[in-house]
Amino acid sequence: xxxxxxxxxxxxxxxxxxxxxxxxxxxxxxxxxxxxxxxxxxxxxxxxxxxxxxxxxxxxxxxxxxxxxxxxxxxxxxxxxxxxxxxxxxxxxxxxxxxxxxxxxxxxxxxxxxxxxxxxxxxxxxxxxxxxxxxxxxxxxxxxxxxxxxxxxxxxxxxxxxxxxxxxxxxxxxxxxxxxxxxxxxxxxxxxxxxxxxxxxxxxxxxxxxxxxxxxxxxxxxxxxxxxxxxxxxxxxxxxxxxxxxxxxxxxxxxxxxxxxxxxxxxxxxxxxxxxxxxxxxxxxxxxxxxxxxxxxxxxxxxxxxxxxxxxxxxxxxxxxxxxxxxxxxxxxxxxxxxxxxxxxxxxxxxxxxxxxxxxxxxxxxxxxxxxxxxxxxxxxxxxxxxxxxxxxxxxxxxxxxxxxxxxxxxxxxxxxxxxxxxxxxxxxxxxxxxxxxxxxxxxxxxxxxxxxxxxxxxxxxxxxxxxxxxxxxxxxxxxxxxxxxxxxxxxxxxxxxxxxxxxxxxxxxxxxxxxxxxxxxxxxxxxxxxxxxxxxxxxxxxxxxxxxxxxxxxxxxxxxxxxxxxxxxxxxxxxxxxxxxxxxxxxxxxxxxxxxxxxxxxxxxxxxxxxxxxxxxxxxxxxxxxxxxxxxxxxxxxxxxxxxxxxxxxxxxxxxxxxxxxxxxxxxxxxxxxxxxxxxxxxxxxxxxxxxxxxxxxxxxxxxxxxxxxxxxxxxxx
Ligand SMILES: Nc1nc2c(c(=O)[nH]1)N[C@H]1C(S)=C(S)[C@@H](COP(=O)(O)OP(=O)(O)OC[C@H]3O[C@@H](n4cnc5c(=O)[nH]c(N)nc54)[C@H](O)[C@@H]3O)O[C@H]1N2
Ligand SMILES: Nc1nc2c(c(=O)[nH]1)N[C@H]1C(S)=C(S)[C@@H](COP(=O)(O)OP(=O)(O)OC[C@H]3O[C@@H](n4cnc5c(=O)[nH]c(N)nc54)[C@H](O)[C@@H]3O)O[C@H]1N2
Ligand SMILES: [Mo]
Numbered sequence: 001x002x003x004x005x006x007x008x009x010x011x012x013x014x015x016x017x018x019x020x021x022x023x024x025x026x027x028x029x030x031x032x033x034x035x036x037x038x039x040x041x042x043x044x045x046x047x048x049x050x051x052x053x054x055x056x057x058x059x060x061x062x063x064x065x066x067x068x069x070x071x072x073x074x075x076x077x078x079x080x081x082x083x084x085x086x087x088x089x090x091x092x093x094x095x096x097x098x099x100x101x102x103x104x105x106x107x108x109x110x111x112x113x114x115x116x117x118x119x120x121x122x123x124x125x126x127x128x129x130x131x132x133x134x135x136x137x138x139x140x141x142x143x144x145x146x147x148x149x150x151x152x153x154x155x156x157x158x159x160x161x162x163x164x165x166x167x168x169x170x171x172x173x174x175x176x177x178x179x180x181x182x183x184x185x186x187x188x189x190x191x192x193x194x195x196x197x198x199x200x201x202x203x204x205x206x207x208x209x210x211x212x213x214x215x216x217x218x219x220x221x222x223x224x225x226x227x228x229x230x231x232x233x234x235x236x237x238x239x240x241x242x243x244x245x246x247x248x249x250x251x252x253x254x255x256x257x258x259x260x261x262x263x264x265x266x267x268x269x270x271x272x273x274x275x276x277x278x279x280x281x282x283x284x285x286x287x288x289x290x291x292x293x294x295x296x297x298x299x300x301x302x303x304x305x306x307x308x309x310x311x312x313x314x315x316x317x318x319x320x321x322x323x324x325x326x327x328x329x330x331x332x333x334x335x336x337x338x339x340x341x342x343x344x345x346x347x348x349x350x351x352x353x354x355x356x357x358x359x360x361x362x363x364x365x366x367x368x369x370x371x372x373x374x375x376x377x378x379x380x381x382x383x384x385x386x387x388x389x390x391x392x393x394x395x396x397x398x399x400x401x402x403x404x405x406x407x408x409x410x411x412x413x414x415x416x417x418x419x420x421x422x423x424x425x426x427x428x429x430x431x432x433x434x435x436x437x438x439x440x441x442x443x444x445x446x447x448x449x450x451x452x453x454x455x456x457x458x459x460x461x462x463x464x465x466x467x468x469x470x471x472x473x474x475x476x477x478x479x480x481x482x483x484x485x486x487x488x489x490x491x492x493x494x495x496x497x498x499x500x501x502x503x504x505x506x507x508x509x510x511x512x513x514x515x516x517x518x519x520x521x522x523x524x525x526x527x528x529x530x531x532x533x534x535x536x537x538x539x540x541x542x543x544x545x546x547x548x549x550x551x552x553x554x555x556x557x558x559x560x561x562x563x564x565x566x567x568x569x570x571x572x573x574x575x576x577x578x579x580x581x582x583x584x585x586x587x588x589x590x591x592x593x594x595x596x597x598x599x600x601x602x603x604x605x606x607x608x609x610x611x612x613x614x615x616x617x618x619x620x621x622x623x624x625x626x627x628x629x630x631x632x633x634x635x636x637x638x639x640x641x642x643x644x645x646x647x648x649x650x651x652x653x654x655x656x657x658x659x660x661x662x663x664x665x666x667x668x669x670x671x672x673x674x675x676x677x678x679x680x681x682x683x684x685x686x687x688x689x690x691x692x693x694x695x696x697x698x699x700x701x702x703x704x705x706x707x708x709x710x711x712x713x714x715x716x717x718x719x
Contacts, residue, residue: 001026003445010037010421010446018522021167021436027160029584035591037419041657042402044450047414063413068465070396074369082368084112088375089585095428096488100456100470102348107468107477111336112367114352119380122346123284123683127293129333130550133540135347136322136331139312140164141276142530143172143435146310147181148272152207153282157192158581162280166435188576189646190639201641202255204574204690205286208560209251211295214266215243218302223270225304232535233301235549242557270303274310285689290682291556301546307535314538316531317431318439318501318512328472339365341676343684351684352381353674356390373400373455378407379586379650382672382686400455404656416452421445423454426492440523456488552682571692578646586650589660601665602635604646610636613695620698625691628670631698
């Protein structure tokens with residue numbers, strides 16, 4: 001984007017016409033950042049909770065002195081393993097924030113690292129660890145060359161892609177069909193993307209059965225690519241054997257998809273010149289997301305589409321996340337277990353759903369101090385009520401944010417953080433996800449507003465009080481003891497220069513350095529297409545082959561046999577999530593631009609289901625699961641498959657954001673189960689899609705609140 005700065009203030013953001021890939025396209029949320037940047041509700045000074053429960057402004061020195069002395073006391077009395085950090089989603093989009101949070105916990109020796117990952121993508125990483133031997137080896141669909149794309153539970157026309165960085169993604173998908181290719185969207189809801197392409201309606205959390213049936217057809221009909229399987233993988237026999245139990249006729253009750261349609265889908269995929277299978281949150285937030293993620297990639301392997309042009313590809317970014325993380329010792333899976341439930345860590349992450357229990361359960365490693373940065377788990381994680389209660393019992397809680405949100409309002413201190421316009425960034429975690437190899441570096445656009453500080457600088461203060469250097473890399477910690485400090489820029493520059501495209505400090509004069517990248521503010525296109533033929537360098541298993549029979553997956557295949565049906569006569573419907581173009585999880589509802597014309601959070605319901613429940617458009621209903629209930633207005637739409645209802649997350653505000661507070665809405669995650677027994681076993685992920693619910697009429701006509709967000713339900717987003 002291009003920012004207009006007047007008198008040190010960002011007054012306008014617009015898309016960058018000179019950007020080689022976006023060519024002047026930006027999504028509405030990006031443009032709306034001006035509203036957040038200049039929001040009078042922003043937290044611009046350190047705040048301390050007073051005895052009466054109100055916040056008062058304090059100086060940075062007062063805040064840090066008190067936090068640090070309380071932090072030291074917690075460490076000395078309860079041990080470093082009682083200090084926890086939850087870093088939310090925006091944290092992942094700041095290289096310095098990410099590195100310093102994990103570095104801090106590693107340096108003090110605490111396992112209590114939590115992120116939005118356990119509500120988002122961790123089972124995708126777990127599947128990669130099993131398949132490729134590294135959680136960070138994640139293929140992306142080669143959108144620009146593929147002829148056949150199958151999307152399982154993603155809505156890129158709204159989300160703009162996830163674990164996939166595709167500028168102008170709508171155009172890339174449209175181009176695919178213009179080339180004569182197909183986009184098939186498997187989704188319980190006829191989403192914006194499904195509407196624009198081909199839709200296959202599936203029952204929530206039915207994906208594993210559909211994928212097994214597709215594999216069944218492929219093996220039964222001899223449509224597999226035996227050469228590719230032989231060259232790239234081992235263990236296919238297990239997969240074949242497992243799939244033999246799932247002819248499409250046997251899975252109709254789980255998927256809702258007629259057997260003949262499944263057969264045709266399998267044939268079309270296997271016979272396409274090149275094809276890619278891609279899944280995102282809709283495939284991750286059910287009860288068996290690791291298995292589903294595994295099967296998505298298995299389909300790519302079996303059809304001969306892995307690591308080839310137009311297939312599912314790994315590429316060769318100038319800085320490969322898997323290499324970097326491995327070098328830092330961060331590419332872990334199951335190297336550690338959660339205290340509650342014994343869940344394996346994924347990249348050091350433990351299940352955020354268990355935070356409340358981890359705080360309230362006495363014993364070794366009980367959490368006594370909690371930091372929350374760029375996150376809002378009270379709204380984003382199951383059972384925010386329990387988390388609110390648990391946070392009240394902590395010895396110390398600190399928020400780093402530019403808003404007072406529903407979570408950090410329970411903190412002892414809120415420390416003002418910078419926006420991405422007030423700090424530099426290098427999207428290190430995303431370089432491998434570009435559909436066109438690309439790199440860029442952004443300088444800060446303006447000085448931090450008020451007294452805002454970058455997270456990594458604040459973390460340096462906590463670390464120094466505890467006598468450690470916040471880094472996951474032991475040599476950097478040793479150098480820290482000698483007073484030698486590394487800035488985020490310095491670390492990234494080093495990594496680029498010794499990386500696959502680096503200048504090796506002048507030895508390769510044409511190579512890259514941070515300075516060279518920074519000199520091109522519109523970014524640098526590195527190659528026409530994503531590199532293929534990289535599998536051997538990507539796979540960490542000793543034989544360099546993709547593993548199709550890991551014991552963990554064998555276990556999941558056994559478990560799925562006994563899977564009970566979620567619904568019952570008491571709770572006959574299944575609830576899934578919904579992302580809207582003008583929302584960004586829980587944190588952009590204070591923007592004037594995004595809330596223009598009012599907003600509401602209706603329950604999307606098929607008219608047939610509504611009729612059975614005596615519900616009409618605009619009625620207020622009580623939506624209840626075994627774990628909680630909320631009252632919401634209903635909107636009727638044929639886009640929902642009968643039996644499935646959808647409600648957006650990130651609503652029900654009561655923070656310092658006054659516009660957001662005034663919009664009403666409810667926290668849908670009060671309906672999600674929060675016990676360890678309900679988490680997905682291989683990645684500890686929350687169960688958020690497919691929850692059994694009942695709907696009960698409260699009032700035939702709700703209120704003005706039942707107005708549907710037109711911008712969301714109308715035509716697909718346009719440039
Ligand atoms: N406008 C906007 N953009 C966003 C965000 C936002 O909040 N707003 N959030 C960002 C974030 S943090 C992320 S992680 C990405 C997510 O990116 P996506 O995953 O592409 O986004 P979703 O809209 O959540 O898409 C999930 C789809 O899965 C479907 N689904 C639900 N349950 C199932 C199921 O059991 N099986 C199948 N096959 N499908 C199912 C839903 O109906 C939905 O259409 O989006 C990012 N982009
Ligand atoms: N039911 C249901 N629940 C879901 C999902 C779903 O699909 N359905 N999706 C899940 C997913 S994919 C995600 S990613 C999570 C998101 O959940 P979280 O990551 O827990 O929360 P966010 O809503 O992203 O809140 C981000 C907070 O960060 C602040 N912030 C923004 N930028 C910065 C920054 O640069 N620095 C700092 N310090 N603070 C900043 C914002 O003000 C806000 O308070 O929600 C999850 N929850
Ligand atoms: Mo996410």
